[in-house]
Amino acid sequence: MHLDHSHHGPSAVSADAHRPDGTRRALRIGLGGPVGSGKTATVAALCRALREELSLAVVTNDIYTREDAEFLLREAVLPPERISAVETGACPHTAIRDDISANLEAVEDLEDEVGPLDLILVESGGDNLTATFSKGLVDAQIFVIDVAGGDDIPRKGGPGVSTADLLVVNKTDLAPYVGSDLARMAADAKAQRGELPVVLQSLRSEEGVRDVADWVRARLAAWTA
Amino acid sequence: MSRAALLVLADGRFPAGGHAHSGGAEAAVKAGRITDAASLEEFCRGRLHTGAAMTAALAAAAALGVDPTGLDRAADARTPSPALRVAARKLGRQLMRAARATWPHPELDALAQRFPKGAHQPVVLGLTARAAGLGPEDAAYCSAYEGVSGPATAVVRLLGLDPFDATAVLARLAPELDRVAQDAVDAARRAMTDGVDALPARSAPLLEIGAEVHAGWPVRLFAS
Ligand SMILES: Nc1nc2c(ncn2[C@@H]2O[C@H](COP(=O)(O)OP(=O)(O)OP(=O)(O)O)[C@@H](O)[C@H]2O)c(=O)[nH]1
Ligand SMILES: [Mg+2]
Numbered sequence: 344m345h346l347d348h349s350h351h352g353p354s355a356v357s358a359d360a361h362r363p364d365g366t367r368r369a370l371r372i373g374l375g376g377p378v379g380s381g382k383t384a385t386v387a388a389l390c391r392a393l394r395e396e397l398s399l400a401v402v403t404n405d406i407y408t409r410e411d412a413e414f415l416l417r418e419a420v421l422p423p424e425r426i427s428a429v430e431t432g433a434c435p436h437t438a439i440r441d442d443i444s445a446n447l448e449a450v451e452d453l454e455d456e457v458g459p460l461d462l463i464l465v466e467s468g469g470d471n472l473t474a475t476f477s478k479g480l481v482d483a484q485i486f487v488i489d490v491a492g493g494d495d496i497p498r499k500g501g502p503g504v505s506t507a508d509l510l511v512v513n514k515t516d517l518a519p520y521v522g523s524d525l526a527r528m529a530a531d532a533k534a535q536r537g538e539l540p541v542v543l544q545s546l547r548s549e550e551g552v553r554d555v556a557d558w559v560r561a562r563l564a565a566w567t568a
Numbered sequence: 569m570s571r572a573a574l575l576v577l578a579d580g581r582f583p584a585g586g587h588a589h590s591g592g593a594e595a596a597v598k599a600g601r602i603t604d605a606a607s608l609e610e611f612c613r614g615r616l617h618t619g620a621a622m623t624a625a626l627a628a629a630a631a632l633g634v635d636p637t638g639l640d641r642a643a644d645a646r647t648p649s650p651a652l653r654v655a656a657r658k659l660g661r662q663l664m665r666a667a668r669a670t671w672p673h674p675e676l677d678a679l680a681q682r683f684p685k686g687a688h689q690p691v692v693l694g695l696t697a698r699a700a701g702l703g704p705e706d707a708a709y710c711s712a713y714e715g716v717s718g719p720a721t722a723v724v725r726l727l728g729l730d731p732f733d734a735t736a737v738l739a740r741l742a743p744e745l746d747r748v749a750q751d752a753v754d755a756a757r758r759a760m761t762d763g764v765d766a767l768p769a770r771s772a773p774l775l776e777i778g779a780e781v782h783a784g785w786p787v788r789l790f791a792s
Binding site: 406407408409430431432433434437438441442443444445447448 | 581583584585586587588589590658661662665666722725726786787788789790791
């Protein structure tokens with residue numbers, strides 16, 4: 344039972360850039376995109392790339408299991424206390440956009456319990472092309488699609504593809520096998536996104552998550568500046 | 569009293585975390601106790617006269633100004649299932665965030681300070697009603713209605729139940745809900761003079777057991 348909690352201060356009401364004690368909170372980056380596009384694999388690769396230089400934590404939003412959190416635990420990309428799972432009631436986009444309170448609690452609890460943190464990655468449950476994160480929850484968002492989902496997805500656009508701060512076209516190693524035209528995907532993405540950046544990556548390649556990790560470093564430099 | 573403020577608070581899209589909870593419906597569906605609109609209605613009726621009647625009275629008492637710490641303890645005592653206590657506090661914390669952003673009020677700040685990990689949701693709901701300038705009837709209605717609308721929405725997702733049928737279930741329960749809300753307010757007024765023991769203590773054993781079983785499932789759509 345929890346009958347006495349009087350030793351903690353109240354949490355912040357909104358997504359303030361500062362914590363109740365006045366210190367700057369961690370940068371929060373959301374990763375969204377269709378089911379199976381490689382969000383968890385990208386999170387895992389980012390943790391491996393950045394954990395030596397940054398204090399990191401991850402929030403997963405599984406739709407009906409704890410698989411993403413369990414995968415990250417099994418892969419031991421971070422100590423278990425730095426990984427937290429939110430349950431989304433069959434509606435992953437609601438939990439990252441319309442009603443963000445459970446996710447805000449998860450990020451705040453991580454900062455309280457394992458902080459100070461530099462960066463928190465919030466992975467959305469796999470969803471559709473319209474699922475984007477609320478600005479009340481994250482400071483920047485990455486939309487992850489893959490070449491196997493069809494090379495017409497960049498052309499179809501939608502809020503994730505067109506407006507995310509970074510678009511990742513993942514699994515480029517599979518392009519020859521599924522008949523996806525990478526040049527066309529890149530051109531369509533450019534047409535949808537204008538100046539917003541796009542990364543084509545294969546986590547099975549030597550470079551892996553390198554470009555995305557560089558982008559995260561740049562966002563973090565801007566955040567702490 | 570502002571009727572419009574009541575609509576804001578009672579709106580199913582009020583961002584306070586309820587969408588991730590089924591009010592015991594997921595466990596009942598799995599156990600074969602809810603299979604269609606008729607069994608959903610029976611489930612909701614049971615919930616209305618047990619858990620929802622109790623939370624409505626707690627909410628009304630908080631709205632009247634009964635000490636929220638005492639009410640929180642009363643809620644703990646009336647909630648045998650640890651999983652349900654955890655869910656109620658989680659939802660209380662989520663509602664607190666939404667409430668403080670929507671209707672800032674020193675009493676909400678004080679309760680948040682006292683329970684940073686969350687007080688029981690109906691207690692927070694009652695104080696929220698107070699902060700919004702609403703009365704005990706409003707708080708009781710919101711709590712009782714949530715008690716049945718949560719499962720109805722969840723069952724639409726879980727069974728693919730026709731949403732019109734689910735909404736008709738809620739409409740059929742409305743007269744009973746009116747009585748439950750009125751009884752809750754009467755009990756809350758008694759609690760003003762006689763203390764929290766005057767509040768109903770009606771738990772539903774199957775809901776409590778179902779919640780414990782559900783909390784142990786590795787795969788589920790809803791948090792409770
Ligand atoms: N070939 C190849 N496979 C990849 C790549 N990235 C991820 N995968 C595989 O794709 C599958 C799905 O990856 P996840 O990271 O689980 O995808 P996700 O987007 O997190 O999926 P959900 O959370 O279920 O929506 C896994 O089997 C990964 O190993 C890649 O670059 N190339
Ligand atoms: Mg995943």
